Amino acid sequence: NAGVMQNPRHLVRRRGQEARLRCSPMKGHSHVYWYRQLPEEGLKFMVYLQKENIIDESGMPKERFSAEFPKEGPSILRIQQVVRGDSAAYFCASSPSGNEQFFGPGTRLTVL
Amino acid sequence: EDQVTQSPEALRLQEGESSSLNCSYTVSGLRGLFWYRQDPGKGPEFLFTLYSAGEEKEKERLKATLTKKESFLHITAPKPEDSATYLCAVQVETSGSRLTFGEGTQLTVNP
Numbered sequence: 001n002a003g004v005m006q007n008p009r010h011l012v013r014r015r016g017q018e019a020r021l022r023c024s025p026m027k028g029h030s031h032v033y034w035y036r037q038l039p040e041e042g043l044k045f046m047v048y049l050q051k052e053n054i055i056d057e058s059g060m061p062k063e064r065f066s067a068e069f070p071k072e073g074p075s076i077l078r079i080q081q082v083v084r085g086d087s088a089a090y091f092c093a094s095s096p097s098g099n100e101q102f103f104g105p106g107t108r109l110t111v112l
Numbered sequence: 113e114d115q116v117t118q119s120p121e122a123l124r125l126q127e128g129e130s131s132s133l134n135c136s137y138t139v140s141g142l143r144g145l146f147w148y149r150q151d152p153g154k155g156p157e158f159l160f161t162l163y164s165a166g167e168e169k170e171k172e173r174l175k176a177t178l179t180k181k182e183s184f185l186h187i188t189a190p191k192p193e194d195s196a197t198y199l200c201a202v203q204v205e206t207s208g209s210r211l212t213f214g215e216g217t218q219l220t221v222n223p
Binding site: 004006031033035039041042043044045046048055056059091095098099100101102103104106 | 115144146148154155156157158161199201203208209210211212214216217
């Protein structure tokens with residue numbers, strides 16, 4: 001059973017560009033979470049989704065950030081007009097039930 | 113506000129030297145407490161879930177325990193491959209299923 005897959009693993013963007021991060025959950029998992037780990041900081045919750053629904057987006061910045069988990073295909077975290085402060089590791093986790101969460105390898109975003 | 117505090121921030125052990133990591137929490141209604149291991153450049157790896165005070169779980173050299181205010185991760189006779197950052201996280205009844213993480217304990221085991 002393949003684990004949570006994230007791509008790309010590394011992403012470099014210039015200020016003002018868009019970043020799209022993709023996450024494929026483990027087979028049979030319908031709950032997807034996104035977390036961000038800023039340099040020298042802990043993991044912070046961003047958003048929780050189930051198929052076609054955003055359940056909890058209380059950790060998402062109000063502007064420039066959006067997330068979706070369509071009926072078909074991976075979950076997408078989209079960051080518009082990136083700034084240097086968006087440089088971080090973004091982790092996706094999936095869960096079969098909303099309890100134990102299993103993390104992917106992360107996408108490391110660098111904004112130049 | 114829910115808070116999770118891990119101590120120590122960093123711990124150096126000699127191979128075979130047993131010790132414990134602490135995770136103290138202040139939350140309004142604990143749903144579950146989770147331990148993860150994170151190696152540099154990788155995602156957190158799930159270790160344990162604890163749901164109620166008095167519960168214990170073991171896996172190889174690791175044992176996790178839970179009280180009403182804190183959790184301990186005991187490491188017995190550690191090996192160099194146990195070197196990693198250990199993360200504690202909580203799920204709270206009023207916050208759905210999102211995890212609130214502590215800052216982690218960076219463990220180094222020297223041969």
